[in-house]
Amino acid sequence: MQNITVTLSLRSIDYPGNATDHAALLVIKSQLKVPSNWVLSSWNDSIHHCSWEGVKCGRKHKRVTLLDLSSRGLAGTISPFIGNLSFLKILNLYNNSLYGEIPTQLGHLIRLNELRLYNNTLIGEIPANISRCVNLRVFYLANNKLEGKLPTGLGALSKLTDFRVKINHLKGSFFDIIQNLTSLVTIIADENSFTGTIPSSIGRMQNLTNLEVAANQLSGTLPTSLFNISSLQMLDFAVNQLHGELPADVGVNIPRLTWFNLVENNFTGIIPITIQNLTILEFIAFGYNNFVGNVPSYFGNFHNLNYLSLGGNFIEGDINFIDTLVNCSHLSVLHLGTNHISGILPKSIANLSTSLEILDIGNTQISGKIPEGITNLNNLELLWMDNCKLTGSIPQDFGKLYKLEQLYLDSNNLKGKIPNSMANLSRLSWLFLDDNILEGSIPPNLGNCQSLLYLYLSQNELNGTFGNELFEGSASFVRVDLSQNHLEGSLPLEMSKQSNLQVLGLSSNKLSDIIPDSLGDCSDLQYLYMDGNSFQGNIPSSFASLTSLLEIDLSQNNLSGPIPAFFSKFPTLYYLNLSDNDFEGSVPTNSVFANASAVFVAGNNILCGGIKQLHLPKCIEKKSSGKKKRIMSHALKLIIPIVGALFGMVAIASGLYLACLKKKKSPLSSGSMMGIVTMKVSYDMLLKATADFSSENLVGMGSFGSVFKGVLDGKTVAVKVLNLQRRCASKSFMAECNALRNVRHRNLISIITACSSIDFQRNDFRALVYEFMPNGSLDKWLHGGDRNMSLAQRVDVAIDVAHAISYLHHECETPIVHCDLKPSNILLDNDMVAHVGDFGLARFLTQPRHPNQSSTIGIKGTIGYAAPEYGIGSEPSTKGDVYSYGILLLELMTGKSPTDNMFDEGYSLHKHAEAALSDQVLQIVDPLLEEDNITEEADDRRAIQDELQRREECINAVISVGVSCSNHQPQERMKIVDATNRLQSARDKLVNARNRRNLPARALMVTGE
DSSP, rough: OOOOOOOOOOOOTTSOOOOHHHHHHHHHHHHHHOOOOTTTOOTTTTGGGGGSEEEOOOOOOOOOEEEEEESOOOOOOOOOGGGGTTTTOOEEOOOEEHHHHHGGGGGGGTTTEEOOOSSSSEESOOOOGGGGTTTOOEEEEOOOOEEEOOGGGHHHHTTOOEEEOOOOEEEEESSHHHTTTTOOOOOEOOEEEEEEEOGGGGGGGGTTTTEEEOOOEEEEEGGGGGGTTOOOOOOOOSSSEEEEETTTTTTTSOOOEEEEESSEEEEEOOOOGGGGGGGTTOEEOOOOOEESSOSSSGGGGTOOOOOEOOOSSSSSGGGGGGGTTOTTTTTTTEOOSSSEEEEEOOOGGGGOOOOOEEEEEOOEEEEEEOOOOOOOOOTOOEOOOOOOOEOOOOOOOTTGGGTOOEEOOOOOOOOOOOOGGGGGOOOEEEEEEEESSSEEEOOOOGOTTOOOOOOOOOOEEEBOOOTTTTHSSSOOOOEOOOOOOOEOOOOOOGGOOTOOOOEEOSSSSSSEEOOGGGGGGGTOOOEEEOOOEEEEOOGGGGGGGOOOOOOOOOOEEEEEEEOOOGGGTTTTEEEEEESSSSEEEOOOOOOGOOTTTTTOTTTTEEEESGGGGGGOOOOOOOOOOOOHHHHHHEEEEHHHHHEHHHHHHHHHHHHHHHHHHHHHHOTTTTTGGGTSSOOOHHHHHHHHHTTTTGGGGEEOOOSEEEEEEEETEEEEEEEEOOTTTSHHHHHHHHHHHHTTTTTTOOTBBEEEEEEEEOOOOSSSEEEEEOOTTTTTHHHHHHHHOOOBOOOHHHHHHHHHHHHHHHIIIIISSOEEEESOGGGGGEETTOOOOOEEETTTTOOEOSOOOOOOOOOSSSSSSTTTTTTTGGGGTTTOOOOHHHHHHHHHHHHHHOOTTTTTTTOOOTOHHHHHHHHHHHTSSHSSOOOBBOOTTTTTTTTSSSSSHHHHHHHHHHHHHHHHHHHHHHHHSSSGGOHEEEEEEEHHHHHHHTTTSTTTTTGGGGGGGGOOO
């Protein structure tokens, strides 16, 4: 136990109970960080410690029996002195930001009944001597970062009734440890890495009501004895590796079961008929297994049924069985897609529960027309009827489904016009109507769907002019695909309003005229397809700002003029098709033009130059006559001094102007804030925006301050309040302001404004206001309590961060080194797009560098992510950021932090990954790495092997890049541009053959609490 001395100023008569408790409480408080002065303000010598906030004592001996500091916004560690509260029965520290390890001294609390430490960031292993707490009944450590195996001594806690450890990094055999705890009522252990099988001895737990072990690595079959526990109410085995057939008598002896979740396993056989006995079932999820047989007809007898998922199996039958579900008046989710269900879609579908929110019958053989009455289901949010054989037209009153957010009707045989009423769907964000026979013009008011992000209308018979209304409305598109239609006319100037547009498909239409300059304002564009039209004129010079482009296809048009040299400066461009046009002049040879498999220029008869693989003629330089040379010489003699004089005048005027500005501006003027401010804010405004910087709005704590969620002028923002008591906090504030004031990139956190003021106590106050990132940090997704990330999402994040680094290093006027790249500094927005933040250690690479010109503060980065050369005093460099990025890639794939306990004595994350390259990568990959829906693209599993191979190749590629970037020697590290290209290529191969919908099965998996 650490040496901490506490001096007691009160006499024992003031504390008739044991003074040990008083002393222990003071030490406990000393190791906690409170969010504001009022929290724990009663913990002082003015009143008895039994009257302190969150403390209760026994009547007789005045010994502390309860300590409840839950939901107080506390940070810090749990003091080992907690073990001195020897009469403690209840310890509640949940819903805080406590970190560090659980002290082993908890094992001294032999009277402890209830232990609740959930929703913190505790690390390390569960103390082995917790087995001494023989009276423990409630054991609740969920939502932390605990790791290692469960202590074997847990099996001795015979009084345990409630055991919850979900969302941690625990591993090892699970049921072998707890199988003898026959008093258990609740077991919740979802989202860990537990292994092993479910033993038949589990049948001895006759008090068990909840058994939830989803998202682990359990294997084997479900023992028959499990279904003899008559008290069971919830069974959740989703996302494991269980297999075999369900016992035939599965529904005979568990009449109280309300929740049955088997999603994403490998179960086979038919769904047992005895399930019809479970008449109070509310939640049935058997999706994404290998079940066969006909659709059970008895589900309609489950009048409490709320959720039914059978999708992603080999179930057969007629869709008319929907008639039996009409009596399920509480049904909110019906997921039947990706099965062998057929038949004509019945009109009775309109009579399903009006509570229905999700309806999925896509990827089936269902035919017929969409019933007009389907609009009665006015609570629908997701409607998936894609890849079927539907005919007829889309009901004209579809606009009545005003809560609809996603609509998939693609890959059918629908005809007629797109209903104008679609414009009433204000919540609609995904609209997929492609690959049908729809005709007529695009409804002009469709652009008024303010939430619409993804619009796919390709492969139809749409015609008419390309209306301005689509792009000048309130919709802010991310992806638009109108390819393979009969649209005509010119592109509207209003395209410039679509600043978030990433994908634009206009291929194979009848569009003409010049390409407007306004398209260059869509600076986030990554994929641009305009081939197979009649565009003419030059490629606009405004395209130079489309530096995020990955693919561009302008082939089969009437474009002319030179090929712009700026294409060779696009860092991520890997596909450029300019064939079958009238371009002229020389073809560049660098960057994307150096790869013959990435550039296509055939059919441009007057092009020349380029790399030899393009087989173009050499360019011939035209020689000027002597007379022209003399004329030019005389002209230059006149022009040069005039231009020189003009430049001189401009330079003098600029200098005087800047000098005046310097006199007028204060370095920390709240009105200008070094060019980054877009709105003025005061301390009072930020105080109100964050509800007095309340603990409820505290979303994170960093090295130099705390971050609060707030609402400013109706906009949700993140407010970073600097702790000016911390050394170098002010320098961090200045560094972040300087770094962010002149940078703008979709993958960098956007700063809205800054505040340099004083608070109501006349203390200095510094704060930065950023756009709020609703999906939090990457660290929480990898190691915290958030949902698991798929492989595609992780690679997307890796590419996003690479774009940000490349921009900072190569595209800023003065290169910037971030110096602190790590998961906690990477934030995710609503669409899971990554944004690099926290520039408190950022450094400008000026040449030459002034000795004092540095924004680096202390150690250049965080241990484990900082480049090794920084440890011997090397200056910050772009190669240092590349090292941090390499470690980040390895952490994304392995789920292991570089400071994990397994890495010591010279063994590092880099070496761990390097040793596994090529043939062992799957052995080190993150166990929680979600396997995307690999069955969605094939009716019969024949494509599974190809999908698995693509996944392995992608993982291998990412780990290979991570190893190369994190090389010990700076000169041997991969260039960030090359890393980006490698990752993008791996990502493209991964999604090559997938259904574009690409919805993971886990989106339909719900785990209970």
